[in-house]
Amino acid sequence: MTLPVINTPTYELVVPSTKEKLTYRPFLVKEEKILLMAMEEEKDSQLNRALKQVVHNCTFEKIDVGKLPLFDLEYIFLRIRAKSVGEVAKIQVLCEDDGETYVPIEVDLESIEVEFQEDHSTKIELTDEIGIEMGYPTFEFLNFKADQTEVNQLFDIIGSSIERVYEGETVYEKADFSKKDLKVFLESLTSEQFLRVQKFFETMPRLRHKFEVTNPKTKKKNEITLEGLQAFFE
Numbered sequence: 081m082t083l084p085v086i087n088t089p090t091y092e093l094v095v096p097s098t099k100e101k102l103t104y105r106p107f108l109v110k111e112e113k114i115l116l117m118a119m120e121e122e123k124d125s126q127l128n129r130a131l132k133q134v135v136h137n138c139t140f141e142k143i144d145v146g147k148l149p150l151f152d153l154e155y156i157f158l159r160i161r162a163k164s165v166g167e168v169a170k171i172q173v174l175c176e177d178d179g180e181t182y183v184p185i186e187v188d189l190e191s192i193e194v195e196f197q198e199d200h201s202t203k204i205e206l207t208d209e210i211g212i213e214m215g216y217p218t219f220e221f222l223n224f225k226a227d228q229t230e231v232n233q234l235f236d237i238i239g240s241s242i243e244r245v246y247e248g249e250t251v252y253e254k255a256d257f258s259k260k261d262l263k264v265f266l267e268s269l270t271s272e273q274f275l276r277v278q279k280f281f282e283t284m285p286r287l288r289h290k291f292e293v294t295n296p297k298t299k300k301k302n303e304i305t306l307e308g309l310q311a312f313f314e
Contacts, residue, residue, distance in 0.1 A: 132146065
């Protein structure tokens, strides 16, 4: 005897980086099991793989999750989570005025958007003639080797994000230069030029939600900013 098939509702969202529409569904028991098992492991690598699998499944395998910018991936998962287990997340936020008081709040996940800063640009001018064009770090760079130093991680992220280098009218695409060439290029930058590159990462789009809470002990108002996916599930 064939058991009945339960129809799953579908929804649409707009991918922040491309502005393209994407159909998705809530995660089912099988995806919830993947997440719970990853949480039991308490390892970032397991959670990241679970996140990738859930988004892959719930978007009907229509996107290459590994190549998504991190902020796209986080935004899509947040929307999936909201339709799956509830649109309101209950979290505790720390009041910065005394540094010790936590206040419980409820966050409407449907209201969380990716924030794009006006001074952000993917094109970085290093000199009057030389510059670079950047792409956004993808899911693939969530997992670094445990033995990597923070400096090496930083250079790996920067190197992987450079799409092309230009010098006047000459353009060098990523496929045109080796990792060794890129390393020499980056190490030849001045501190001021390197700061311009770092600014790209500091100002790039991200999940962000700002609001005020009143410290029940001091009665002072605190401005709270939640950034990144993890901030909404503490």
